[in-house]
Amino acid sequence: MIGFKKYFCGNKMERMPDIAFIMMSFSFKLLDFFSSVDKRMDGFGIKKKFTVIDYGCGPGRHLKKVSGLVGEKGKVYAVDIHKLAIKSVEKKIEKYDLGNVVPVLANGHFCKIDAHIADMIYALDMFHMIKTPLSFLKELHRLLKKDGFLIIEDGHQPRNESKTKINNSKLWNIVEESKKHLKCIPV
Numbered sequence: 595m596i597g598f599k600k601y602f603c604g605n606k607m608e609r610m611p612d613i614a615f616i617m618m619s620f621s622f623k624l625l626d627f628f629s630s631v632d633k634r635m636d637g638f639g640i641k642k643k644f645t646v647i648d649y650g651c652g653p654g655r656h657l658k659k660v661s662g663l664v665g666e667k668g669k670v671y672a673v674d675i676h677k678l679a680i681k682s683v684e685k686k687i688e689k690y691d692l693g694n695v696v697p698v699l700a701n702g703h704f705c706k707i708d709a710h711i712a713d714m715i716y717a718l719d720m721f722h723m724i725k726t727p728l729s730f731l732k733e734l735h736r737l738l739k740k741d742g743f744l745i746i747e748d749g750h751q752p753r754n755e756s757k758t759k760i761n762n763s764k765l766w767n768i769v770e771e772s773k774k775h776l777k778c779i780p781v
C-alpha cells in the first residue's frame with residue numbers, strides 16, 4: 595500500500611484517480627488510529643475567530659480540530675481538487691456538526707474564494723504534487739490577508755526544493771522553519 599500511495603500521491607499527478615484517493619483515505623485512517631492527527635496542528639498559531647484555509651485538505655482529517663480552534667466566529671475553508679475529498683468533507687461536516695467549515699472544489703490552481711480573506715492558510719502533504727508552483731503560490735497569495743501567514747509542508751520533496759520553489763516565486767518570505775514546515779508571509 596505504501597508504494598501505491600507513494601506513486602499516486604507522489605510526484606506523478608495532482609488530481610489522482612478515484613481508487614488512489616480511496617486507498618489514500620484508508621491509509622490515513624489507519625495512520626490516525628495509531629497516532630493522533632490533531633497533534634499535527636500544534637504550533638501552527640491558529641486562533642479563535644480566524645478564517646483558515648486547509649488547502650489540499652484531502653479527506654479532511656484536520657477539520658474537526660481546526661473547526662474547534664477557530665470557534666463559532668471563525669471559518670475554515672476546506673479546498674481540494676478532488677471531488678471525493680469534497681464529498682468526504684461534507685460527510686465530516688454532517689457527522690461532527692462543523693457549522694463553520696465550507697468545502698470548496700478547486701479548479702486547477704484556482705478556487706472560488708474571495709481574495710485576501712484568510713488569516714492563515716495551511717497546505718499539508720501536498721506541495722510535492724504541484725506541477726506549476728508559481729501559479730499555485732500565486733493563488734495562495736491571492737487568498738491570504740496582507741498580514742496573514744502560510745504554513746506549508748514539504749511533503750515528499752526535500753527542503754531545498756520547497757525553498758527554491760517559494761523563493762523563485764518572489765511572492766513569499768520564509769520567516770520560520772521547523773522539521774516539516776515552512777512559515778511564510780506575503781511579500
Ligand SMILES: C[S@@+](CC[C@H](N)C(=O)[O-])C[C@H]1O[C@@H](n2cnc3c(N)ncnc32)[C@H](O)[C@@H]1O
Nearest residue numbers: 603608650651652674675676700718719720723
Ligand atoms: C496526500 S493528500 C494530503 C491531504 C491532507 N492535506 C492531509 O495532510 O491529510 C494531498 C491532497 O492534495 C490535493 N491536491 C493536489 N493538488 C491540488 C491542487 N492543485 N489543489 C487542491 N488540492 C490539491 C489532493 O487531491 C489530495 O487530496
